[in-house]
Every structure is written in C-alpha cells, then in structure tokens.
Amino acid sequence: MPSAPSAHAAPPHSASPPRVAVLADSDTRWKWGALTAHRLAPGAGLDGFLLRGRATPTRRQLTEVGVRADALREVTAAEFTAAAGRPPYDVVLLACVGGTVQAMLHALARAWTGAERRPVVVTGYVGVVYEKLADGLLLRHGADVVLANSRHDAERFRAVYEGVGAPADGVTECALPFLGGRPYEPAPREVRPYTVVFAAQPSVPESRADRLYLLRRAAGHARAHPGRDVLIKLRSKPGEHTTHIEEHPYQKLATRLPGGLPANCRLVYGNMGAVLDRTDLLVTVSSTAALEALHRAVPTAVLTDLGIRERLGNHHFLGSGCLTSWDHLDAGRLPKAEPEWLARQGVAADRPYERAFDAARRRVADLVARDRLPPPSPYYTPETAPGYLPAVLARHGFAPDGRPLPGRAAPPPGRSALRRAGRDVLRGAARGAYRHGVQRVAPVIRRMGEL
Secondary structure, eight states: OOOOGGGTOOOOTTTSOOEEEEEESSHHHHHHHHHHHHHHSTTOEEEEEEEOSTTOOOHHHHHHHTOOOSEEEEEOHHHHHHHTTTTTOSEEEEESOHHHHHHHHHHHHHHTTTOSOOOEEEEOOSSOOOSOHHHHHHHHBTBSEEEESSHHHHHHHHHHHHHTTOOOTTEEEOOOTTOOOOOOOOOOTTTSOOEEEEEOOSSSSOSHHHHHHHHHHHHHHHHHOTTSEEEEEOSOOTTOOOSSOOSSOHHHHHTTSTTOOOTTEEEEOSOHHHHHTTOSEEEESSOTHHHHHHHTTOOEEEEOTTOOOTTTTGGGGTTSSOEEOHHHHHTTOOOOOOHHHHHHTTSSOSSOGGGTTHHHHHHHHHHHHSSOOOOOOOSOOTTTOTTTHHHHHHHTTBOTTSOBOTTOSOOOTTOOHHHHHHHHHHHHHHHHHHHHIIIIIHHHHHHHHTO
16 A cells, blocks of 8 residues: 555755665665765765665675665565655665666655655666666666766766657766775885786676686786785675676685685785775776776776677777786786776766766755655556566566565564564575575586586
8 A cells, every 4th residue: 555645754854964765785786875875965864775685785795895874774675665755765766776776666656656755766877887778777767866977878878768758857977986085106115016906796707717717817917927916806705695696706716726826816805995095007807996996097907808898898998098908917018098088987077076976966956855756757667568567576576556566565563583583594595595506506507518
C-alpha cells in the first residue's frame, strides 16, 4: 500500500540541515555515492544503505573506503523503499547498477504516490563509461539528476536520451567525487624508491592467461629495475566481493607464478588515494584509478599489451597520450598525457576542481526547494518496454507497477534479533557457496568442456 502522505512530508528546509539517503550495492559504489552526496550537499546528514547481495561490502572494505555516514545498514530493495520516507529525506542518491536504479525508480514512484513532498532522486556512474552506454543510461532515466563525470560524458548522455525522444534536462555535468589529493612531486631516492603501481581490476581482463601475463610482466619489471618498488594494488582480499566477480584472484595467481614475486614486487591493499601519495608511475588496463592519477599529474600508463578493445575498456583512452606497453615501460619510455583530452574528461578541467560540482549543487538545491516535484517518470514503462522492464523489476522483487512481489515486502520493524542473526548466517553461507562456485567450480567445468 502507498505510504501515507504525512510519512513523506519534509520539515521546513530552514529548520535543519538537508538529509541524504545513499543506496549502494558495492564498496566502489558506496565510495562514489557517499562522496558525491557530500559534494552535492555539504554539511548534510547522510544515511547509508547497503543493498543486500553478492557484492555487499565487508567491514574492512568500508573502512578502506574511509567515508563516514550518520547511519549505515544493510537492506533489501523493498526495505529501502519503505525507509526512503522514514525519516524524510531531501535527496535519495542511487549508487547502483542500472537495473537496480530502474527498479528503485519504479518502486519509489509508487511508494511516494500522494506524498506532499518527495526527495530529489540523483544517480550516475562510478567511473569510466566504456560499455553498455545506451542500456545503462536508459535504465537510469527517470532520476531527477543523472550525473555525468565530464563534459565528454554529458554530451554522450544527452545524445542518447534525445535519440529516443526522452527528456535530457536531468543530465548534469560534474566530476568524479574522489579526485584531488596531493599533486605529484618526485621524491628523492633517499626518501623512498621509485614506485610503480599496477592498479588491478576484478574483471578486466577476465581470462586466467591474460591475468597471469600481466602479473608476470609486473614481476619482470621489478626484476629489470631492482631499485624500484612495484606494487600490485588489489581491490579486495580473498573472500570479499567487489562490483564484479573476480574469478581468478591475483593473490591466487601469484602463488603459481614461476619464480614467485621478487622481493621488490608485492601485493598491496588500502585506499587508492593513499597509495597514489607514493606513486611515481601508475599502470593499468583501464581502471578509474588512471583518472585519479592523471588528476594529480602522476605519470600514467594504460596498457596496450592485450590490444585496444572495447571489452577491456582501454579504448576510452584513445587520444589521451597514455596508451603504451610494458615493453616501453621496461625501456624507460613514459607516456605523456594530452591536456585537451584531460580537460574533456573532467580530470584537468578549465576551472578549479572544487568548482566542478557547482552546477550539480545548484540543480539539486533548486529541486529540493520546490514545493512539489512530479513523480519520477522513467523512459521504460510496461508500455514502452513490455518485454524487458518486468524482468528487470522482478529481479529486484517488484511487480511491473512497482509493488513488492509476494514475500518480498519489507518486514515489520520489530523483527527479532534471533531471526536477523539466522538470516545473516544463511546469507553468509550463500555468499560463500556462490564465491566457491565462481572461483573453483566454474573454471573446472570450463576446462573440462575444452577437452
């Protein structure tokens, strides 16, 4: 049943700081969502909601991200829908995959039916948008604000919406919220060794052979330059999930590398910003860490060793001046970034980084100040996409009208602690079984099929 209007009536905005609810489905998206919320509404109260699923971040991952919230809890999609108006929020920021954003737009539109006020809905992308552009964007359509991390992205986003006849006025240019940090300055060798950081990605590349190749080349670079430190920066520890499933973890591959890793080459974890503080050369296939490094003017290499392919995402860096190979790096040839490309990507913009969020802040503040907003109106409806939308919503527990499916509604607030504990045990076991299937069983079956 739709919530009563009084449950959504926001207090006068002058009476208290604005409140923001961030729904995230992985560690990376929590980082993006929480930091974006602080950029859009400085000083706002922030409640975090972690969507229950295979990529729900662990306590260690949340600590590594380093973003604080007034409250943080794990929820289902239906539980978030019920909580989004209790207590009233001024902004709801959806930091999730496209399908989840679409499901929440429909569910929230139904939940807010009849409300005197509703929150402003904001969404966007965690980093480089190099695949499924139309699919991902149309699944995000219906939010009041769709953030684009650069001028380049804003132009592409508007073109997609206008191409299907959908309103594009919600597209708002800003920047990645986690740029910044200390500008690069080479450190004297007596202070620390020259440090090369390979920023690994959970799913790029995918194959075991390609990942072993990259690991072997990083180790080879360390052997060829014994005075350097070569750090392989990993996103997660064994047993943890990120946005993507990591079928062949580098930790496991490193134990099978002929000769192992040399003494000056090691696996590291931690906040990327802290790692970049000691980086002299950032190497990656296509990680968003490249943009973080480029913003600091850290020399950055985007590898061409495995080809320049859409599937790898390194095609996004065409024209950047950063494309190079391990052979060139081994020989001491460093890439040099192109200023015009950097400006279009919002990395070295034509205005100070702190001003990159001005337009988005103004838009959100204007929408929050309005007495009434129309209901969220996604491009996808049961009429425009009858063969697609119902399945998207069903995967998240909602009927085509946004109503929770039987058995998927939010539980009463008084659920017992014992029941919650039992649910947590079952969920942990299920995640472990899923991880075992992905990292152990699936590769064996695939190899057997190749015999």
